Amino acid sequence: MSRTFFIYIEEKSPLLKLHPLLKIISLLAINLLAWIIDSLTALLCAIIAVFLSFKFFKIPLARIGRFIVFAVLIVQAVMLSYLLGSTIPGNIVYYRFPWGTYISDMTLIYAFTMTAKFLLMLWGSTLLLAVMRDIDIVYGLVSMRLPYYLAFTVNLAFRLSTVFMEDYAKVRDAMILRGTNFSEKSLVQRARNYVRLGTPLMVLAIRRMFEMTNALIIKGFEPGRSRTYLYDFSLTIKDKVILLLLVAAVVLAFLLKTFYGLLTFPGWPFNG
């Protein structure tokens, strides 16, 4: 098993072995495709493909179960926004609200389309972030010709987010041991206890900031200077083909939508 930022993944997962640049481009491509495609059927097919990819790339499917809460958040937000606040013309109007908006058959399809878009982004990003490691962020962004210090900063954000999650658990446990009750019935008291967590967390963050700055200065880290790298991640022919396919998929989806009217809303079979 190999440890990524967030979970342990089987060493033989093909996605884990993917070139860092391809991991980042895949993450962007899947989000861009979800953004471009407006056809509900195409989006549902893409979501099924992402689900199958979890199995194929040996990413624990149990991860998805934890994201049901996230999915519910997205679904309620999109549904409420469109059901209560949109005027999308359709063949049948089911309900008219006093404030001028209404629910038509197309409102429902549009709301489902928007939900499918966000779920595709969420689960697609989960799939790729599950296999992301420090070297993927750094080498991936450097391969995109971005400055090293930017790659280092983004990597620091990801790395420290997991460290601070552990800090949070430690501080919370320490406060419980000193008698703090985080399951207070009073919401105000519970909120107050959580706010008190902020100060020790911030102290840890500031200390870490000072220590890290000193360590980097002592190690001779200079943002603007050219660097040598420990690993060599050159693109093989297979990597170049995958890269080409990813870019082609995004460009093709854009062209099909813009010039040929495909992948547009409502799409087959809803447009009759």
Add this chain to the structure above:
Amino acid sequence: MEINVKNIVITGVTAGLCLPLALFAIILVPIPGLPAASGFWIPAGFYFVMTLWFGIWGALGGHIATTLAMGYFFGYTLQVWADGGLGDFIAPLVCFMIFKIAKADPELKTRRDYAVWVVAVLISSLVCGLWVHTVNLFFGVITWPFWWVGVLTYFIGDSLAVLIVGTPLLKTLTGYVKTSPMYAWSE
């Protein structure tokens, strides 16, 4: 402007601290009808304070954290970067500017400092709320009837989070941070 190690670490640590907090905020206090929005934006309390202490680099950390956290729910797209990401970069900088212009002390020693802090937070949250939801509206993510709901909930959620979380942090930790050469007001 030359970028040095201190700037990078401030940005990275602020982003690392705010990223999980942003995820918690979206999950714990969602707003019905507004995707990836929270009624109590906890990380704002932290990156506002970081910006008052360390200047633009704290705001940049907040910007990275918001872009990564919101993007996770809402897609790593131009729209997410333009609304939440850029909005959360602008807001703490507005607060910082007001503090600089008013020559207030982030340690909140006097009543005047408190007044400047409260006014600065309210103004910057309103500016940011207007920015975020107008961009959302232009991208077709929210509908016009939800625009004012978005601006109002953003204003309330952000202001409350910054005032409740940020005030004790400024009061208790500014003295400690002032001893560091990284402190933005030391020049």
